[in-house]
Amino acid sequence: MTTAPVPAPGGDARGTVEDPVTVEGRWDFGYTYYAGAAASRFFNELRLNRRIMGTHCPQCDRVLVPARGFCDACFVEIDEWREVGTEGTLETFTILTSSFPGLPEPPLVVGYVTLDGASSAVLNAVCGVDLTDIDAAGLSLLSQPRVRVKFRDVREGRISDFAFELVGK
Amino acid sequence: MRPVYVHGVSVSPSWADPTCSLQDLIFVGVRDALRSAGMSATELDAVVLAAHDLVDGRSLTSMVTAPAAAAYLKDETRVGDDGATAFALADARVRSGSVETCLVAAWGRLSEGPVDAISHALFDPFTTRPLAMTEIGVSGLRATRALAEHPGYAAHREAAAARRDQRAGDPGRTPAPAWPLRPAELPVWSDVVAAVVIGSAPTAVEVLGVGMGTEPFELGDRDLLGLPALSAASGQALDEAQRGIAEVDVLELDGMTLFDEALAMEAVGAAARGGGMAALATDHRVDPVGAAARGYAAPAMGLAHIARAGERLADGEGRTALATGSSVVAAQSQAAVVLGTA
Ligand SMILES: [Zn+2]
Numbered sequence: 074m075t076t077a078p079v080p081a082p083g084g085d086a087r088g089t090v091e092d093p094v095t096v097e098g099r100w101d102f103g104y105t106y107y108a109g110a111a112a113s114r115f116f117n118e119l120r121l122n123r124r125i126m127g128t129h130c131p132q133c134d135r136v137l138v139p140a141r142g143f144c145d146a147c148f149v150e151i152d153e154w155r156e157v158g159t160e161g162t163l164e165t166f167t168i169l170t171s172s173f174p175g176l177p178e179p180p181l182v183v184g185y186v187t188l189d190g191a192s193s194a195v196l197n198a199v200c201g202v203d204l205t206d207i208d209a210a211g212l213s214l215l216s217q218p219r220v221r222v223k224f225r226d227v228r229e230g231r232i233s234d235f236a237f238e239l240v241g242k
Numbered sequence: 243m244r245p246v247y248v249h250g251v252s253v254s255p256s257w258a259d260p261t262c263s264l265q266d267l268i269f270v271g272v273r274d275a276l277r278s279a280g281m282s283a284t285e286l287d288a289v290v291l292a293a294h295d296l297v298d299g300r301s302l303t304s305m306v307t308a309p310a311a312a313a314y315l316k317d318e319t320r321v322g323d324d325g326a327t328a329f330a331l332a333d334a335r336v337r338s339g340s341v342e343t344c345l346v347a348a349w350g351r352l353s354e355g356p357v358d359a360i361s362h363a364l365f366d367p368f369t370t371r372p373l374a375m376t377e378i379g380v381s382g383l384r385a386t387r388a389l390a391e392h393p394g395y396a397a398h399r400e401a402a403a404a405r406r407d408q409r410a411g412d413p414g415r416t417p418a419p420a421w422p423l424r425p426a427e428l429p430v431w432s433d434v435v436a437a438v439v440i441g442s443a444p445t446a447v448e449v450l451g452v453g454m455g456t457e458p459f460e461l462g463d464r465d466l467l468g469l470p471a472l473s474a475a476s477g478q479a480l481d482e483a484q485r486g487i488a489e490v491d492v493l494e495l496d497g498m499t500l501f502d503e504a505l506a507m508e509a510v511g512a513a514a515r516g517g518g519m520a521a522l523a524t525d526h527r528v529d530p531v532g533a534a535a536r537g538y539a540a541p542a543m544g545l546a547h548i549a550r551a552g553e554r555l556a557d558g559e560g561r562t563a564l565a566t567g568s569s570v571v572a573a574q575s576q577a578a579v580v581l582g583t584a
Pocket residue numbers: 130131132133134135144145146147148
């Protein structure tokens with residue numbers, strides 16, 4: 074053992090590292106998220122009744138979709154349920170190219186749609202768009218076209234129980 | 243209340259430097275800010291840190307990293323928000339007279355983790371995560387709406403991107419794009435440590451005003467083009483500074499993509515509605531190769547913009563600067579800071 078300084082193998086301790094050490098890390102915990110009463114009813118209505126439900130805030134007179142238990146703008150509880158239409162306007166959209174395990178393969182068109190009778194927009198996939206030419210597909214959707222809700226045959230009480238498709242297709 | 247001044251700044255960008263651990267990067271960035279302030283760590287009364295566990299890949303990351311940010315035995319506050327919000331808290335500590343000097347530091351080391359997957363994990367598990375949404379996806383939603391509503395966005399996007407001179411990202415440094423965003427309009431991921439020292443002793447650059455704002459959680463409830471939280475935050479900061487936006491001659495506005503920056507120009511009133519992209523292409527209050535060219539790393543960017551604003555004022559580029567920082571998810575909260583030369 075020596076108390077004299079020991080030089081770094083590559084000379085400078087910073088600046089170069091001959092053998093950089095790294096370790097792999099992963100966060101892969103399982104969580105069970107509670108949707109709560111309002112969102113549970115919203116998802117159950119999709120699954121059991123093929124209905125899109127919102128909750129009406131008496132204070133700001135908005136019908137909020139997906140349904141929720143309080144209006145954050147007015148900060149009041151809301152429990153007046155309204156069924157909204159199954160057609161609406163594609164307010165905006167994007168074409169995603171990220172791939173995530175267990176999710177639909179890209180390219181994926183997702184858009185915010187204000188359904189008839191709703192005051193807020195809900196996000197979902199827009200299916201049936203020809204994506205052979207992504208630029209052309211995007212440009213064709215810029216005019217905020219009408220879309221309708223298409224429920225899946227097998228529903229699980231998830232947002233993916235429905236998607237949107239262009240009206241007239 | 244006491245006036246608050248900027249004493250020193252540092253923004254250290256790097257990428258996957260194997261000679262530095264995250265703590266080393268923070269240490270070097272904070273040391274450089276202290277050097278720029280001509281101060282030692284013992285002269286600091288307080289420290290405010292902004293970091294995200296998910297970005298750092300370390301649970302309660304500030305426990306690991308705080309000592310590297312000169313927090314040892316200090317009055318320390320940790321926020322899981324953008325660095326500009328940390329700056330607002332630090333400003334309050336000094337302005338109230340509780341402390342004389344305070345360090346603000348914020349960092350993100352994106353080279354250590356899968357950025358797209360981390361961004362995806364930020365979203366709501368019931369409504370948006372199942373639809374593969376990411377921060378870039380939200381920017382795509384804003385961009386589509388902007389193109390639909392404002393013809394000026396299509397007309398000027400190329401010129402604005404060219405002026406920004408974004409370096410092409412190395413593999414792993416560029417996010418998966420979301421239409422209509424083009425590669426030159428996307429951020430280049432980076433490892434960034436931003437640090438600013440403020441205090442009550444007068445310097446050439448004073449903190450004149452601070453503001454913050456928060457939008458609804460649900461993206462479908464939000465005004466995606468209007469960025470009302472940013473309008474509120476910048477309005478509050480300018481009111482406190484007793485300045486109008488017309489008096490601001492240095493702009494450092496945080497935005498993940500070119501479209502976010504353009505919309506921010508409108509939200510703070512620096513460009514007319516629909517004119518944000520044209521302004522980015524020509525407006526000399528914007529420094530297109532400044533903080534953005536150092537790369538992007540949440541949650542350090544708001545503080546990087548504040549630091550850059552301080553540098554630009556010190557360099558004589560103007561007398562009044564507005565800098566902003568926007569938080570994840572999807573710029574739900576915003577903080578704005580007005581700096582002025584004495
Ligand atoms: Zn309400």
